Amino acid sequence: MQLPSLLLENAVNEFAKLPGIGKKTALRMVLHLLKQDTEIVTHFSETIAKMRKEVKFCRRCHNISDGDFCAICANSARNQQMICVVENLRDVIAIESTQQFNGTYHILGGIISPLDGIGPDQLNISSLIHRIETESISELIFALSPNIQGDTTIYYIQKKLQNTPCTVTTIARGIAFGGELEYADEMTLARSLANRLPVQQYVKS
Amino acid sequence: MQLPSLLLENAVNEFAKLPGIGKKTALRMVLHLLKQDTEIVTHFSETIAKMRKEVKFCRRCHNISDGDFCAICANSARNQQMICVVENLRDVIAIESTQQFNGTYHILGGIISPLDGIGPDQLNISSLIHRIETESISELIFALSPNIQGDTTIYYIQKKLQNTPCTVTTIARGIAFGGELEYADEMTLARSLANRLPVQQYVKS
Incomplete structure (x- = not known):
């Protein structure tokens, strides 16, 4: 795929580095951004850069957080x-x-x-x-x-x-809800058998 | 889907505005960027913003271009x-x-x-x-x-x-190469019949 502009090509290549994005999808995204106002695209790019620069990790549990501790660690409830x-x-x-x-x-x-x-x-x-x-x-x-x-x-x-x-x-490891027994792999089925539950306990959960 | 950080949420929302991208895919992209070095993400965001700001359109054919005229219009060959x-x-x-x-x-x-x-x-x-x-x-x-x-x-x-x-x-409108005649819509088939080609001409092309 040959693109008519180096600026466009660079932008497409950047998008194509994201997981699951190929060149064609990247081009579709870039052309979409090209149709938007400059302010919208500037806001897009600034939000991404700001996120990477300013995001913190919770000191306790390493969760992503805006402050020193994440909302879960800070929640006394x-x-x-x-x-x-x-x-x-x-x-x-x-x-x-x-x-x-x-x-x-x-x-x-x-x-x-x-x-x-x-x-x-x-x-x-x-x-x-x-x-x-x-x-x-x-x-x-x-x-x-x-x-x-x-x-x-x-x-x-x-x-x-x-x-x-x-x-x-x-x-617990086991057969997923809605899964078919015959398609389960041996490891899952074996563990599922070994860690069997009393029916009373299963019905309660 | 509740995210633990506002910065993260903003970035996910920006990605989710792109065509064909839902919240889950957007989160995957943002978490991918979060794993990269800050310089890489800054480069990503700057490339996008620069593309939108600096890209030009060919004065003659409106193609995307780095200069006043696109490579195709400027090519005398x-x-x-x-x-x-x-x-x-x-x-x-x-x-x-x-x-x-x-x-x-x-x-x-x-x-x-x-x-x-x-x-x-x-x-x-x-x-x-x-x-x-x-x-x-x-x-x-x-x-x-x-x-x-x-x-x-x-x-x-x-x-x-x-x-x-x-x-x-x-x-030319017609049946696409590799297409099945029986699945073609009436409009295409009718046009295809109306604009039939002499076999000699078809074989040449």
Whole structure:
């Protein structure tokens, strides 16, 4: 695709760097912006740059925040003794949208994945250990991706916590609601069988 | 979807204004930018703003250009006596990628569509008439959308040109290459029959 202007081409290339955006979609976006008033496009670009420059991360849970502490950590109505350990902000948004969790979070910023060069030192693990040691945490819930990397991360953190009294749990793995048994993989089905629930408990939840 | 930061929310809302981008995709883009260095994001936003501020339109054909005249109008190796009338830049890119056209373009900036409030005055029609009257144009090729609005636009412009000697043509309408005859609409099929070609001519093209 040959573009008639270098300015246009640069803008298209910038958009095409975003995840899931190819050159054609990028061009569509740029042509859309080109139709807008200059002020609107300036506002667009300033909002993005300002967001990157000024956004802060909560000192306690590493959530994105406008101040030193995020709205969840600063909210005394939430159970501050419960930590749900997640990979990233999107997981926080997903769990928050269930409206079933009233504790706090701790964002690791990823999971241990040696193949991608991500070790424990690149993640917010030491600050999690520090929180558990200094705050009076009653329960730690792991809500990480259900794969080898997620399990490795749980195993690694759990080993570090052997002397702490808090309960450590992980969200249930199993057949998803609405899923078909015959299409479930063996690992999921095997875990689902091993961690079977009494029907009374299942009906209640 | 509730976001933990106003800065983040503003950025997501800006991205969500782009065509084809919903809130979830916008969040994915913003979180991607958040992972990048500040300089990279600043460069992204500056490139977009600069493009909008500095991009020019060719004085002759209204194509996007870095200078007063676009690369196509400034290229003396192209047939400057042939004008292909198109709706927008994307059509220019599409035709250029066929490498079959060596003339110049004229970008109308849309087609006459009274329902959308677009009349002849909002389009670059007067400059097209001016070009045909002052430059020695030998052929005018309409490559507009094959619908009522496109046909109206062709009809309108053609009426204005009754006293000019140049040949006026339109790109062929018909069954697309690889298309199925049985799924073609009646209008296309009828036109395709009415404008049938001698096989000798078809085989050559």
